[in-house]
Amino acid sequence: MNRVVFLCRLEELPDGQSRGFDPLKTGRDTVLVVRQGRDLHAWRDDCPHQPGAAMAWRKDAYLNRDGSRIVCHAHGARFDIATGVCxxxxxQGQALTRVPLLISTDHVYAVLSGAD
Ligand code: FES
Known part of the structure; x- marks a missing residue:
């Protein structure tokens, strides 16, 4: 059964930046969101290289220097922001797991599956 969990307001996601969330209150961020203009891309913070490995080197730091790729800072894997492919x-060739989002007015929600 899916759960819809509030993440933040749209204005709290600056264009070109990433942010981590802990929607299930696990004590660490398990979802990351990157905003590119009007598009939001959400992925599980779970590197396919070593499942369970946290990807950011500090809170919300998921992108490379020019903001063109998601980076796993454990071993430097780079991921396409829109497709999640390494x-x-x-x-390389594996992909992050997408987290569907719902946007209602200016509120952003994650749709989490029963497996999350
Ligand atoms: S755990 Fe992500 S690149 Fe190794």
Whole structure:
């Protein structure tokens, strides 16, 4: 059964930046969101190279220097922001797991499956 969990207001996601969330109150961020203009891309903070490995090197730091890729800072894997596919690094060709989002007015919600 899916759960819809509030993440934040849209204005709290600056264009070109990433942010981590702990929607299930596990004590660590398990969902990351990247905003690119009008588009939001949400992924599980769970690197396919080593499942369970946290990807950010500090709170909300999921992107490379120019903001063009998601980076797993454990071993440097780079992921396409829109597709989640690893384009460089030890898990090249594998992909992050997408988290569906719902946006209602200016509120952003994650749709979490029963497995999350
Ligand atoms: S755990 Fe992500 S690149 Fe190794």
């Amino acid at each position: 384009t460089l690094g030890p898990c």
